[in-house]
Amino acid sequence: MSAVTVNRVCKVFNAGNPNRVDALVDIDLTVEPAQFISLIGPSGCGKSTLLRLVANLIDPTSGDVSVNGKPAAQARLDQDYGMAFQQAGLFEWRTVEKNIELPLELKGWDKAKRRARAQEMLELVKLPEFGRHMPWQLSGGMQQRIAIARALAAHPPLLLMDEPFGALDEMTREHMQAELLRICAATSTTVVFVTHSIPEAVYLSDRVVVMSPRPGRITDVIDVDLGRGRTEDTREQAAFYAKITEVREALRRVEKAGATSGLGVDDR
Amino acid sequence: MTSSRIRRILQALIPPAVFGIGFVLVWELTVQLFDLKPYFLPAPSAISEAFFDNFSLVKDAALVSGRNAFVGLLAGTLLGVFSAFALMRFRILNELATPLAVALNAIPIIVLVSLFVNMYPATSEMPRRLMVTLIVYFIVLVNVAKGLRQVHPIHVELMRSYAATPVQLLRKARIPNAVPYLFTALKIAAPTSVITAFVAEYFGGNQNGLGSRITSNMAIAKNAVAWAYVLGACVVGLTFYLVSVLLESITTHRRGSSPGGDSP
Numbered sequence: 001m002s003a004v005t006v007n008r009v010c011k012v013f014n015a016g017n018p019n020r021v022d023a024l025v026d027i028d029l030t031v032e033p034a035q036f037i038s039l040i041g042p043s044g045c046g047k048s049t050l051l052r053l054v055a056n057l058i059d060p061t062s063g064d065v066s067v068n069g070k071p072a073a074q075a076r077l078d079q080d081y082g083m084a085f086q087q088a089g090l091f092e093w094r095t096v097e098k099n100i101e102l103p104l105e106l107k108g109w110d111k112a113k114r115r116a117r118a119q120e121m122l123e124l125v126k127l128p129e130f131g132r133h134m135p136w137q138l139s140g141g142m143q144q145r146i147a148i149a150r151a152l153a154a155h156p157p158l159l160l161m162d163e164p165f166g167a168l169d170e171m172t173r174e175h176m177q178a179e180l181l182r183i184c185a186a187t188s189t190t191v192v193f194v195t196h197s198i199p200e201a202v203y204l205s206d207r208v209v210v211m212s213p214r215p216g217r218i219t220d221v222i223d224v225d226l227g228r229g230r231t232e233d234t235r236e237q238a239a240f241y242a243k244i245t246e247v248r249e250a251l252r253r254v255e256k257a258g259a260t261s262g263l264g265v266d267d268r
Numbered sequence: 269m270t271s272s273r274i275r276r277i278l279q280a281l282i283p284p285a286v287f288g289i290g291f292v293l294v295w296e297l298t299v300q301l302f303d304l305k306p307y308f309l310p311a312p313s314a315i316s317e318a319f320f321d322n323f324s325l326v327k328d329a330a331l332v333s334g335r336n337a338f339v340g341l342l343a344g345t346l347l348g349v350f351s352a353f354a355l356m357r358f359r360i361l362n363e364l365a366t367p368l369a370v371a372l373n374a375i376p377i378i379v380l381v382s383l384f385v386n387m388y389p390a391t392s393e394m395p396r397r398l399m400v401t402l403i404v405y406f407i408v409l410v411n412v413a414k415g416l417r418q419v420h421p422i423h424v425e426l427m428r429s430y431a432a433t434p435v436q437l438l439r440k441a442r443i444p445n446a447v448p449y450l451f452t453a454l455k456i457a458a459p460t461s462v463i464t465a466f467v468a469e470y471f472g473g474n475q476n477g478l479g480s481r482i483t484s485n486m487a488i489a490k491n492a493v494a495w496a497y498v499l500g501a502c503v504v505g506l507t508f509y510l511v512s513v514l515l516e517s518i519t520t521h522r523r524g525s526s527p528g529g530d531s532p
Contacts, residue, residue, distance in 0.1 A: 089422030093444045106430045
């Protein structure tokens with residue numbers, strides 16, 4: 001059973017009025033369990049929209065999305081996935097541990113069980129002594145780690161991430177990427193990851209899905225066979241650079257095809 | 269408390285304290301040197317003498333005005349919070365009430381108090397309390413409604429991803445988000461309630477509060493006594509303000525920041 005199946009999905013915003021936008025057209029995508037895939041493309045290519053469709057935060061105009069073999073809506077009700085965004089989005093009136101406990105609280109877990117799980121998650125993201133802190137007392141990178149801990153608290157089989165490291169500095173970002181790979185390997189979580197950054201997509205992913213804008217389509221799917229157990233050394237291998245070039249060329253083709261777009265992808 | 273913290277607090281307190289004492293001294297000297305008549309400007313020494321001579325009268329009047337302000341503040345806050353929830357729940361109410369709140373911004377609703385005075389017996393405190401309630405009501409309504417509505421979009425998406433029910437969204441996201449907005453509203457409303465309670469006394473009705481005592485003492489040329497009542501009014505106003513600031517700082521301390529407030 002696939003972790004995510006997207007079948008002939010279209011998404012139209014403002015249908016039937018002059019501002020009509022074809023955000024996504026004929027999207028087919030399958031993600032296997034424990035796979036890490038990235039969605040990359042210029043602004044407006046619909047990658048965040050696709051992520052939100054998988055999360056059932058919005059509904060497709062046509063086609064269907066299934067997660068864990070269930071319709072996306074049912075998967076959401078069953079909390080089959082965790083989510084993280086560019087901003088950590090911690091609830092500023094809750095302590096760090098109570099933030100991590102929130103999804104469990106809504107699932108009806110009792111307090112002792114929640115507290116134990118929160119501590120386990122804090123250890124997973126290597127911030128075990130910060131449970132009683134308030135979010136504003138933490139740096140941006142630490143807040144983002146708490147957001148990931150919260151997304152994984154219910155041990156969901158799927159993690160959906162929308163540019164989670166986009167607001168972090170380069171050093172923190174590379175460190176967080178390595179941490180994410182470690183966590184996903186430890187928990188065998190499937191990940192769908194939206195990013196603007198080519199090296200980030202290549203370093204993290206088993207497959208990179210390249211998308212083009214107006215209308216949003218999938219133009220290329222590039223397998224990244226750098227193996228599991230990637231380390232900081234992976235970033236210096238020739239094969240890593242070759243993949244970056246391959247993804248960059250795929251994106252150039254996207255830009256040429258839609259020369260009017262004028263929107264780029266950054267090289268961070 | 270460390271000694272550096274004490275020093276910081278002293279450094280913050282000394283300049284305004286020096287300025288305040290200097291101001292009173294200059295005032296006293298000006299009255300003495302230019303031999304200003306008490307009906308023009310009484311000396312601070314005369315005012316403080318009048319304040320302590322009439323202390324129990326000033327205290328009683330302060331309690332009357334203070335109680336009016338407090339009752340109105342409490343009623344207005346409760347009604348405002350309740351209405352904010354109703355606005356949140358029924359979109360149509362929101363569309364009706366928002367233009368009204370904007371319109372109220374343009375008119376001096378304090379004048380309504382003379383209408384209220386006519387509606388109740390001469391010795392009733394209701395007209396002033398109603399006026400304070402009305403003014404506090406809109407301040408609290410506007411701010412709390414904003415706090416309930418302006419939940420971070422990520423928080424809404426997260427709650428949806430947790431399959432939260434509308435009631436859970438309200439309890440875990442919207443209400444906690446609105447709490448600092450309520451305290452910000454109280455910080456604006458508390459001094460306003462005191463001012464409203466005093467000013468409302470100038471529109472007739474019972475003559476037992478600080479506002480009416482100031483005018484009646486001026487009328488019989490007991491200026492220093494009138495100023496003693498002004499001093500009493502300052503004390504009441506400051507008390508209300510300090511309590512509201514203290515309440516706000518408790519939430520600010522936990523969250524690291526507090527929202528800016530709106531007056532309707």
